[in-house]
Amino acid sequence: MAAGLQVVFGVQKIFNLACGSFYALGAYVGVSAVGWYVGAGGPPALFIVPLALAGLAVGAVGIVVERGLLRFVYDRDETFQLLMTFAIVLMMEDAIRLTWGTAPRSTAGLYLAYGQVQLLGATAPVYNLIVIAASLAIALAIGWLLARTAFGRIIRATADNREMAEALGVDMRRVYAEVFTLGTALGTLGGALVIPTTAAMSEMGIELIVEAFAVVVIGGLGSMRGAFGGALVVGVLRAIAISVYPELEMLLIYLIVIAVLAARPRGLFGGAAA
Numbered sequence: 001m002a003a004g005l006q007v008v009f010g011v012q013k014i015f016n017l018a019c020g021s022f023y024a025l026g027a028y029v030g031v032s033a034v035g036w037y038v039g040a041g042g043p044p045a046l047f048i049v050p051l052a053l054a055g056l057a058v059g060a061v062g063i064v065v066e067r068g069l070l071r072f073v074y075d076r077d078e079t080f081q082l083l084m085t086f087a088i089v090l091m092m093e094d095a096i097r098l099t100w101g102t103a104p105r106s107t108a109g110l111y112l113a114y115g116q117v118q119l120l121g122a123t124a125p126v127y128n129l130i131v132i133a134a135s136l137a138i139a140l141a142i143g144w145l146l147a148r149t150a151f152g153r154i155i156r157a158t159a160d161n162r163e164m165a166e167a168l169g170v171d172m173r174r175v176y177a178e179v180f181t182l183g184t185a186l187g188t189l190g191g192a193l194v195i196p197t198t199a200a201m202s203e204m205g206i207e208l209i210v211e212a213f214a215v216v217v218i219g220g221l222g223s224m225r226g227a228f229g230g231a232l233v234v235g236v237l238r239a240i241a242i243s244v245y246p247e248l249e250m251l252l253i254y255l256i257v258i259a260v261l262a263a264r265p266r267g268l269f270g271g272a273a274a
Helices: 002-012 019-039 048-068 078-100 110-114 126-148 150-160 162-167 172-197 204-219 224-244 246-263
Strands: 116-119 122-125
Touching: 002 019, 002 126, 002 150, 002 172, 002 204, 002 224, 019 048, 019 078, 019 172, 019 204, 048 126, 048 172, 078 204, 110 122, 110 126, 110 172, 116 126, 122 126, 126 150, 126 172, 126 224, 150 162, 150 172, 162 172, 204 224, 204 246, 224 246
Parallel strands: none
Antiparallel strands: 116 122
8 A cells, every 4th residue: 555655755746645445345355355255156165266356446436536527636736735645535435335234344264274384483373374465566567657657658758757758759548547546546455455364344444544655754755665665664563562562563663753753854765856
């Protein structure tokens, strides 16, 4: 989700508060996809396939949001952009409640179908390790996309100098639609992959916005390396706090954010190209 937030900000200069709503949407669609798959008699060990595909597919809602709403505020003050993305948060939350209801939904422990392993004296579900591996694969894929492909070069050029890229013939309308859809798909995929380990709730997206904000502040706005590093910092600190003193979980993250802002206002990797 942090990667999607970063790529949208790096290119479109919009701090997309709606990323949390896309995360929640991916979670609910993932639950529905897994429910359909299991109901159709699919092998439990392969449930991650329809889960991931559903998460990616629903990312197509990004192009609807971008073309239908966001394109009208690109040239307006940042306040309008923030208000627009926050309005999308409220609309998406209501749409989720109308579609799936208000009761939490889960996959009923299906992630244990992969079993558990012993690591350093602790028991860990194999599914958690699969998600970690998938996250690393996604990070590498994004790095390859941005650094080694023509589309990636266009994204970096647009992030660096929009006017010059447009003067050279880059179709900004198309680039913005594709970038926002990419960011949305990353968020919905994240929601789908995490849902076997927790319950889908309509407000889960709003809670994740706070963590995503902490990630991008720590890593640096617009930096994909920052999204990776900031997510690691936040994730590890949360795990340590939960194990040692749960009451410090969110406070510790805020303290790190304050420390980073005081020492490096642009973040650990601030200034790097999107």
